[in-house]
Amino acid sequence: MATEFPYATHLDIRYPPLDVVDVPALIDAVRDKWYNQTLVKVNDSVVRLGVIQGEYHWHKHDNDDEFFYVVEGRLLIDLEGRTVDLAPRQGFVVPKGVLHRTCSPERTVILMVENAGIVPTGD
Numbered sequence: 001m002a003t004e005f006p007y008a009t010h011l012d013i014r015y016p017p018l019d020v021v022d023v024p025a026l027i028d029a030v031r032d033k034w035y036n037q038t039l040v041k042v043n044d045s046v047v048r049l050g051v052i053q054g055e056y057h058w059h060k061h062d063n064d065d066e067f068f069y070v071v072e073g074r075l076l077i078d079l080e081g082r083t084v085d086l087a088p089r090q091g092f093v094v095p096k097g098v099l100h101r102t103c104s105p106e107r108t109v110i111l112m113v114e115n116a117g118i119v120p121t122g123d
Contacts, residue, residue, distance in 0.1 A: 005057065005121055008032040015040050023071075027051055027109055041116055048120075050110040058101045059122025064115040066094045073108025077101070 014037055015021045021039055030051040039047045058078075068075060069091040077084040077092060078101040084092050094100050 007034040007036060007056070007121075009120055010037045011120075013038050013041050013046070023049060036112075036120060044116055045113055046116045048112040048114070050112060051107065052102070052104045052110065053107045055103045056101055057121070058099060060099045061094075061096055061114075061118055062123045063096055064118045065096050066118070067113040068092050068094070068102070069111045069113075071109040071111060073104060073106050073110075075108050075110055076103040076105070078103060 014026075017040075023039070026037060026039075026049055032051070033053050034056065035049075035051040037049045039049050052075075068077065068086065070086045070088050072088050075086040077086070077094065079094075080099055086092055
């Protein structure tokens with residue numbers, strides 16, 4: 001039985017190759033507290049846009065690393081034993097197999113780069 005999460009997660013690829021990726025228009029249209037949209041596929045990876053506020057659940061990805069890059073706002077990445085605090089224009093890689101949770105005390109815009117087959121809610 002699949003667990004349901006209160007996140008707006010869109011795994012469809014929004015922009016095909018050779019299209020302009022209009023990130024500001026997507027950000028302006030978001031009304032969800034936790035929004036995740038796959039923007040493009042690049043080889044075997046995807047770039048996703050997150051517009052988030054609040055806490056995600058604890059999870060891990062057994063076979064995939066995740067890269068988080070803050071465009072605006074503030075992103076906290078809780079790991080076992082420490083919290084990484086990211087400001088705009090900072091990024092961080094969570095290696096595969098590491099239990100983590102992302103949190104944003106304010107509306108935050110992030111870009112994520114990860115394997116196209118990753119399950120965003122964890123393994």
